[in-house]
Amino acid sequence: MNWDDERPRPARTITVGEPIDTHGLAELRERVAALEAEITRTKAEIERKRSIEIAAASLFKS
Template sequence: MEMFDEEIKKPKAHEVGMPIDTLSVDELRERIGLLEAEIVRLKAGIEARGATRKAADAAFKF
């Protein structure tokens, strides 16, 4: 009976491909929000690198 007393621990972060069948609708929505925020962050990183490259290209043109 000790097994029922233990709290089931769910991972706090989402891993691509992880099983989701034990997650509630609210937990799924939360993970979608986290992933959408991560997409925005990654796109900003791409844009920042593009701006850095343009600046470097402009600096080395003679």
């Protein structure tokens, strides 16, 4: 048994625009999943900041 096979792989840094033609199918699927998770996280932050902006605007309208 090779202990190197048991170690978790370090998370790969994804760079937008990097060449992806050398990636295998599994790597491409992992990349899509990571990018989708980042999109979800970014949209949640946009909504959070938007709700703060709306609350601040309503405070100053009164």
